[in-house]
Amino acid sequence: MKRILSLFLLIAAALPALAQQTQKPVLHGKNWMAITGKPLAATAGAMTFQKGGNAVDAACAMLAATCTMWDVLSWGGETQALIYNPKTKKVIAINALGVAPTGATVKFFKSQGYNFPPQYGPLAATTPGTPGGLLHMLANYGTLSLEQVLAPAMELAAGYPMEAQTANSIEKNKELIKQWPYSKKVFLTHPGEEREAPEAGEIFVQKDLLQTLTKMVETEREALKSGKSRKEAIMAAYDRFYKGDIAKEFVRGSKEQGGLITMEDLAKWKVIEEEPVVANYKGIDVYKLQQWTQGPVMLQALNILENFDLKKMGYNSPQYIHTVYQAMNMAFADRDFYYGDPYFEPKEPIKGLMSKEYAKQRASLIRPDKNDPNIGPGDPYAFEGRKNPYKKMLKERGYELDTTKRNFAPTHDTRNGSSSIDYQNNLWLGTTTVEAADAEGWVVSITPSGGWVPATIAGTTGIGMSQRMQSFVLDPALNPYNVVEPGKRPRVTLTPSMALKDDKPYLSFAVQGGDTQDQNLLQFFLNMVEFDMNVQQAAEAPNFNTNQLWLSLGGTKTDDRKPKPGHILLNDNTAQEVRDALKKMGYTLSFDDRTSGPINAIYFDWKHGSLWGGSSNHGEDYGIGW
Template sequence: MKHFFTLFFLIAAVLPVSAQQTQKPVIHGKNWIAITGKPLAATAGAMTFQKGGNAVDAACTMLAATCTMWDVLSWGGETQALIYNPKTKKVIAINALGVAPTGATPEFFKSKGYNFPPENGPLAATTPGTPGGLMHMLANYGTLSLEQVLAPAMEMAAGYPMEAQTANSIERNKELIKQWPYSKKVFLTHPGEEREAPEAGEIFVQQDLLNTLTKLVEAERAALKKGKSRKEAIMAAYDRFYKGDIAKEFVRGSKEQGGLITMKDLANWKPLEEEPLVANYKGIDVYKLQQWTQGPVMLQALNILENFDLKKMGYNSSRYIHTLYQSMNLAFADRDFYYGDPYFAPAEPMKGLLSDAYAKQRAALIQYDKNNPQVGPGDPYPFEGKKNPYLKLLKERGYEIDTTKRNFAPTHDIRNGSSMTEYQDRLWRGTTTIEATDKEGWVVSITPSGGWIPATIAGNTGIGMSQRMQSFVLDPALNPFNVVEPGKRPRVTLTPSMALKDGKPYLSFAVQGGDTQDQNLLQFFLNVVEFNMTVQQAAEAANFNTNQLWLSLGGTQTADRQPKPGHILLHDSTPENVREELKKLGYTLSFDDRTSGPINAIYFDWEHGSFWGGSSNHGEDYGIGW
């Protein structure tokens, strides 16, 4: 057996990357494809297609199912989506991220000894966004009723066999869960026993959640009975969630446990439709959500990388890894300082950040002989014809914006904080993904998250509250655009992706994994475009991660979040010569057999009139096609 693996490795080493075997097969489909984070949830999507639903219906069904299965999210979290509408031939952006509640101010959190809002508990919660996002997408772009779309989730809430991953997560987090009475009631099905969490395969019942979902369906039915349209009936369910008895119990349960969310906070919130941001890479238009996410990081990196011949460098050569690492560092430095909620002042300089001229200036900063641990945010304002109002603040932070000099990191950026194990956990935290398409041409890419275990459940709603407040900053010196404020959205890591070529869908793709999301999606995209991999090969391919960025999740102190310059996570399969060359460039190396969260993707084969689905070999993500 040992000789077989040695032989296999030698064969694999000489095969071109586009010829590598994969551990999971490509998902081929002619009519539809449904992919998400859990096999049962993918089955729910397939069931929706078989009912005659379109890709939006199926995506909403999978979203409801994954929330009910606590697939690193729940119903109280947030939903971010891109939808390709074949009727208008346009990509639509859906912003269903919750907002900071009444009383959530820097002074409030600082009074409790925090440098960032907390990562767990009721004070970590923004308003729920996923229910509103789901109902908005379904009402405007789906074809089925809310009752039809929620049917699989409701059946699951009545009792489904829990998988080991979720069951073990509950057991690991049970001491935190015990702090919150409603969470304890739902999650710890064997109180007082050695193992208090459910066992793998145990039928897990969520009666409170089932009651909540039933109320939504009842509201829809009542509206239809009164002669309301399909859309009006779905929005009647929406109103019951955000303004009716569900909202009242949610707020009561939150306040009982120390939360800040009010009825007015829920009633004032609404999902938003937006124009996505776009960058063109070698004739391919890549779409991302706006700067309230980290999505533009990938667009900035692609603009920088167009100045280099990546294919000539070779897949995961030391030169290739170094160039991507440096490009990502430059983009993340800008993300960490300039991204925030575009609906609040000040206005983010996105035109400058995404300009080709700015990308060329940033690309010129890359040093070929070593890692630059001192890279900081650039100055995009001149590329908008404006003067940077934050030069003084950047200087106080320790950054030198003068392009004739090298940027350098402030002293607090280069101290060691938490351990690498804790850092990596925070780097990878949260999220699932949903990908769907159909023969009519609808395409949906969603990266929902929030309310993951150990979630604080709000009263008797069965709904886990979001933990997204932790992505705000309290100190404007870190990011003047992302300081917490009531009604404001935090800058999140959640980042679905879509690409069009010749005006037609080319790729739809997303990944889980906190701050690594756009790192891994960038590499996935380049694997397909530059190295001719299939979506399955690209989803399984060895990636690397930079740690030279400010963490968006985890820890309430500055030391928990600060960058680790030069630290790089490489795949175990990285050849020895590449390792040695990277060490000479000044990198600190770590290794793992898992260097990317689960990537899910769909490729559109216009030559043959079919779809190719890819679903990573990490985690429990699963796809079905027909």
């Protein structure tokens, strides 16, 4: 009987999830959809739509609100976005990632005793990107004024009831927060008491941040009065933030606490609007940001998996899990060595990395019955007609690029580094997501981050500084494309996603969770395309994660970030037969009760002319449709 029941569970796991029950319902809308990481922030999006704004206006309002509410990010962080423009029928990529400041060199950080730039504090900060990204998107693609879009965030800054999640995070990190005087003043509302952080439901007031946002709105208002256009007025606020009195106080507050950012760093930084990277999977065009993010990882994995019959394998069957795991490992091995800022030398071999022929070669290396703990970076240069300038370096690390031979791991990759708990926590490090769409056809997907608790607040600006410097490397042998340098952007995990089918929006989706982002987004996409799940089912469905990659966040020692070959995270509900099969393939298993993301997404139902929203069941993620 037990064997029959187990067989039934295996078969059930492989069936399409049409009848799968979800903890949260699908959201339905005809006119618009607004989804993000906090209920009040989703409400800010809904309020903006009700004012007559489009999806870009609403997305900017939600971005401003989530930053103000410290939803694992703040105003000093970074913004990465994809926008579908219905007028041009093109997907636009927004690069609003900050850069390494003056003085941020390998020599400097090594002199401080670091193997990677620090995880917290003013030396972890790139220049702020989110204000510029928000203002650029609003000025160029929105319809409302900055004052209208920032109104909800300003009301939140004047005082909002803080959720338990953020309040408890402040209490947990209060000893770090006490190192920075401006952070201590803002966050620790009950100094000297047993609990120094705000309580859940306490009205949290941010006077300094409100003053900063007010200055930006006043600048816009004055520019409009002087006859400036809407766009010019918004960009006047941009200039005040990056070149005016806000910038001066930000720099002063940063330097006072040991930071490196200068006025010139802020003035020289610009938002970059660029072409996204795209891959076609079975007739669906999937868009990602360029290789300054990890986004192409998902596209590389899709190219590899296109060579397998995943549907026949069955959802989360042992063979499916094994095949997807191997494809992800190959893509991450390439990410860990070849991805970096495309505006700096050396130039990444992105054409080769995205080649379908390269993917076929990589797919041929997958062993059908065993995990390969030794898979390393491939040689994409061969697929764009160039010689690999780092072939010698890779061989010195122990990687063999000759595809007639097996790859084997460098000795430092096969040793376990930090504890499993620390590694897993750093693998999952969160942020938030913003998804918006409207009846006119505008679609926005954003994965903003940076400046999370415990953040160093820069002077009296009320703005938490980014911690994204930690994603650089100091050793070119780890990744010659991602070595820290002033003015350079680190290779980040943040990865909004968009898909078009028949030249029309099909999906807009994003997820928080550090290095797991493109792992979970890949499986979410396959859940819908291969296994016929609806958008909420796909958002909640159990996924699995590989630990066979270098961590992008956490830990300042090399041992803290080393890959864990064969380590896999599975859902608690995984059938025993699946567990046993994976163990035989050489996997080391760990488990969690929720392994889906958390994912937020919008599906476009062209048959009925409606929007379907999926909002994560992990925590506070929330969506509103109309």
